[in-house]
Amino acid sequence: MDMDPGIICFQHCGLKIFCFSLPDKCPLCKTDFTSGGLNLLPFRVPYPFVRASQHPCAVVIKPTVGDFLNDYYNSMDLHIGVTTSSGIIVEFDQCGLRRHSNPLWEQCLLLGQVPISWREHWDLTLLRVCKQNCWNQKSYDEKLFNCYTFVLTFLKELEYDQMSIAARCRNIFCEEYIVPRTTIAGKYISLYRKLKKDVCFVENM
């Protein structure tokens, strides 16, 4: 199942107009588009989300509850996890450490992924970190010992370029890897929500 709702953008009257399907008339000047001859060059707005299981050896993030398009409001509500080389999701939360292929990870943001040559090292490092006996329900703390603690500990152990350097500090990792992606996603989410209410959305320049 394709989760992309398919937002289309075209230009008319010197403005950008967004919609789910091309209207018969320009919502601004009412020019009829059905007669042809108009070169609108509509393009599909890139869908920013991915299905975690299709991205092996990756760091992924999703809302703690629900999905991005309908439920996400701010970065406080996010939950982070990693995938193995076979696309299994590994996450740490109030239930402890879990490995699974959960359908709830079908609308995620991809924060980083290693090249194929790193996959074996990734799996071995992940296995080693998972074996540390601190990742259990008892030691979980919503603020101090949570999903970020697990992923950042793993990334530090991995020693992979900038991603591992950034992982030394929660704030730096957030600034460099999370904020840029949630900013792009935020724009897409607000467009999607506007188009759920109105047929078209005209971008103010």
Ligand SMILES: [Zn+2]
């Ligand atoms: Zn127009």
